[in-house]
Amino acid sequence: MHAYVARRLWQMLPTMAGVILLVFFLFNWVGGDPAYVLAGLMSNQEQIESIRTAMGLNEPLYVQLWIFVKQVATFDFGASWTTGESVSQLFASRLPASLTLMLPLLVIETVVCLVLAVGLSWVRGSRMDRGVMVLFTLLMSVSILVFIILGQYLLAYRWGLFPVQGWGDSLWKNLSTYAPLPILLGLLVGVAPHTRLFRTFVLDEVDQDYVRTARAKGLSEARVMFVHVLRNALIPVITFVISNIPGLLLGAFLLERFFGIPGIGREIILAVERSDFPVIKAVTVYVALATMVFNLLGDLLYRLTDPRVQLR
């Protein structure tokens, strides 16, 4: 097992190197002259030149690449170009809000979708199954933008069930007042694709021999589905969920934007709008790293829990 983990970690290095190269290529080469971003509307040539020197932009490319590699290794990406806030500080302060939104959403969505998936597999092929699948397809065809606009208008404004936007200071207030509507909308958007995916996982299980055995032993269908199949389907589901966590943090950027939640997703949008390269670069590199680590975790979990799979 240790050998497996070590090998996987070792394999991450070339990928990280590739990510670093890609980010560097995008931002330092393709990205254009950042000195003007820092300089602002009223600067003159002198100020701009001094900024360029301070940022090392007059150095040859390979020197800049080396600087970037050092930054990544030491987790120091400098400061945001627009606010001067250090990027690591930025992460630390925004992460809690994003997590407050995403973790409950993740848990609720996983539970709901898994139960739905098992239920649908039970009635597989029936009218209800097909009907629900078509409904899901319909749900998936509507853009998240429309969900948010309508949701905010109807549920918050017209019917007053939730606050329109905002974020509080205490965790409890956030969870009880501000997070519910975004979580609800996130759930509506995510329930269709995730249930479909989980359903394929469940169906893989349902065709296995042990299910036939269980039925032959006289167990009720409900018990077969919701105890045995569910338990085994949990494995790929949890693996998927864990691998998906980094992507989820970002994916909520629209929710964060519309509801004024000070999370990482919203920061990225701001950074893109303001051409704030240090922030975008740092986020890309960190998230890539997190994705790989979480993938590894998911894989490990899979192999540890599923006795059928051998650890090579």
Place this chain on the structure above:
Amino acid sequence: MLRLVLPAMSTHWPRRCLAAWACVASLMVGGAQAGTNQADPAKVLRMAFPAAETGFDPVRVSDLYSNIVNGGIFQPLVTYDWMARPSTIVPDAAQALPEISEGGTLYTFKIRKGLYFSADPAFKGQARELTAQDFVYTLLRHIDPKNKSPRVADLEDKIEGFAAARRQAAKEGMNYEQRHPGIYASDRYTLHIRLVRADRNFLTLLTNPYAGGMAREVVEAYGPEGIMAHPVGTGPYVLDSWVRGSKIKLRANPTYPGFAWNFKANPQDAQDVAIATRLQGRSMPQIGRVEISIIEEPQSMWLAFSGKEIDIVTVPPSFIEKALDRENHLLPSLSSTGVQMYRSVEADITYQFFNMRDPVIGGYTPEKIALRRAIILGFDVDEEIRVIRKGQAIRAQQMVSPVIPGHDAAYRSIVRFSPLQANALLDQFGYKKDSHGYRMHPDGKPLVFTIHSSTSSIDRERDELWKKSMGRLGIRLQVKKDKFAEMLKQGKTCSLSSWGLGWIGASEAEFVMGLLSSKTIGQSNYACFANAEYDQEFERLKRLPEGPERAQVLRNLYRIMEVYGALGLSSTRISTRLSQPHVEGFRQHPLVTNGWQFMDIRPSAGGEK
């Protein structure tokens, strides 16, 4: 999504005042005992910004929203009388308006005694009084190249020795010990500023937060990055907590001396008269806490106000129909609940500049002049105001907004929307149409007019209007979308053909007209306009006192701009601000960033939180 109300707005804040003579009748912000602050912590003002702030070091930031906060924290030498029209400069941290001597080049200020900075660990437990040296320090900080001050060009132009000191600091690093010839303190409470030449508008520069008193110990204790998050001033408010890009909380500064509300309203302005009657004599400041959220989406902003989650709001233009009826009166559904409205013209101007060095539309030859004038004639500003700004703007006849000193209410431009005249002009100069119906250059080469714009939704709407407008003239239009920084770069190097910009907060005509001075090419003169006659008149403008001669100079400047087609003027915004019933005295001064200390909240109407 509207980040800022204007397309790619510049938030230039040079502040000058027209009426130095009015200082005689200045209304003192009446003094009271130091250290007694009547503000009630139970009174909370909740508001929102439509765009994120950047930080709170007034020397370094130039964006509007950071400066609104800075305006509440730092105290400048002089400020504007809260209600007087036209805008009148009155003393703030200074005891009185300065003594001006030596032919108008030496300004001597006496600082009020008993103004203290808010408590901060950098003061090591001692009460720290505001001194003249603090103002010296703040202004000197602009010289330091590390601070990248956006104001340094204005200050250099006016204060003696500034330019030389900046060059020296660029080479050797900034030396704050060295006595500066242009700005120095002769004793603890006396400040001297020496100007390069007599200047009628210098005082307006000093009304800004970037000229407020800052303590050197604080800046050195926190360092260049830390100081953005630790503003320490002598103003009425103190930064309490800050979640970047999300929430700013301030509370009343205990060391700020209170005063009695005592301003005279313009009798023609019913809104102001009502406010003055209500608040006269009250001890201020009353509002104990201010909470500012950042709400970028206009929908969220409007819903926050109508859902009573914020107390004051500038109505986003896309939602103006929810607030006003056809005659621009507050809708009964709002006024019946006690919501109050304050409508005012802003100190801004939106325009489209045309690059004089552009190969297609630039140049000073008659054909090019005619081309630009035709393009400007073809753009329907009224439709822009009607559809894009929902009627909440005034068509501009001149570059200076109606609320900025120097505005000439009788002035009329030679340019007025008329595709008919535009087409006639183009026909006369040989811009014939090709087989597709698009005009070509007189020499037969194809003509493509390029405008640049950002990706914001309001710029997109303007692009659509430009397409329509140019379609009427038969001019082929190309719209180039760019990032803001990229357009800045091209604009400063005179390689941007045309772009729609705004100029906000200029406190005197001089600071608007500087947009076309050849000296500001590479900075704010994106039209790269260089005309000897204009420059000459502009220098005269800077020196002439108020009077018919100056008015004539301004008219000439306006006319030169129109004749050469350097700018196509659009409009000046009319803002509609609403406040909840429990807010008293909410209004906006066109040139002052904030006035929380002049407002109150009635607790019985539900103002507490």
Place this chain on the structure above:
Amino acid sequence: MTLSPHSDNPVQASPGAWRLAWQRFSADRIGMWSACIVLCFLLLVALTAMGLVAADWEKEVAIGHAPPTWATSASSKGAGPSQQLPDVLDYTPSHADVTDPIAKEWAQAQRAVKPAGEKPDVLAAHLPMGADKWGRDVLSKTIKGAETSVLVGLAAALVATVLGAVLGAVSGWFGGWVDDLSNWLYNVFHAIPGILLILAIAAVLDTKGSAAVVVILGSTSWTGMYRLMRGEFMKHREREYVRAADAIGASNMRRMFVHILPNVSHVILVQYSLLTVACIKAEVILSYLGFGVPVDGVSWGTMLTEAQNDLLVGIWWQLLCATLAMSLFVTALSLLTDALRDALDPKVVQ
């Protein structure tokens, strides 16, 4: 298809995979309906691209924000609270001491008169699906928007498919260092979440517009196709028919593209369809962020972005029309993909 004992040739060629697939597909009613709808849309897109339909989408034919004809209860407010602007009464230009270099021509232009017989445009008060703020027909915009969104989606998906398929095929076939290099590339792109990569590329790209959107979406969505193709090619490489081709001396290229490719084309087709759906939805997000098609064009994404603030002031028709159109097409395409997949790969149990 039955084998008759009396057939002339007792050993009949088995029906091709595609034939069988078609039979299965035609039995799927939902699949058939979806195919119809998708084809209708594609036909509409083709007609629009040729300029036969919605060619006048930019013309202002109605009062701004005119409501749909069937929803006359919606008030037609025009644009904004004040229709009459406070206008200057006297418009004589002021005097200034400035000479006009084109004074003569200017004076002449001022005397220009409107040609006689020009009638002012009549603006409609109602349109089938209402009008946008400039008075343009929402229905025409939706159709034109369909052309843009669908073509952008198809093009972006094509770029991703070509990239992923070629890379995957080469990688799966040759193995060795080619495989390692491709895998490395795949890992790098896969490690960065799609939306982040899209945003990062959008942040640095100078050009905007449809081409940029296609490039952005195409260059970030190829990883799924890559993985599929690689797996397929690795699988088929070992198959008998390929070995046979090798035995008779077929070149690499020939074996890959003449022999294997037809057998994996159904996988490509299904994946391409899925990618198109994903790209159309992503275009909406990119438009919202401001990276969408320029003003000369309209897409569903730009329509939704424009309409987002209108809902609150009671203008719902543009939002409705764009959402319905997009929903219809995307749903139909998704259902079609499902039906295709079921038909082409019978191992997948419904």
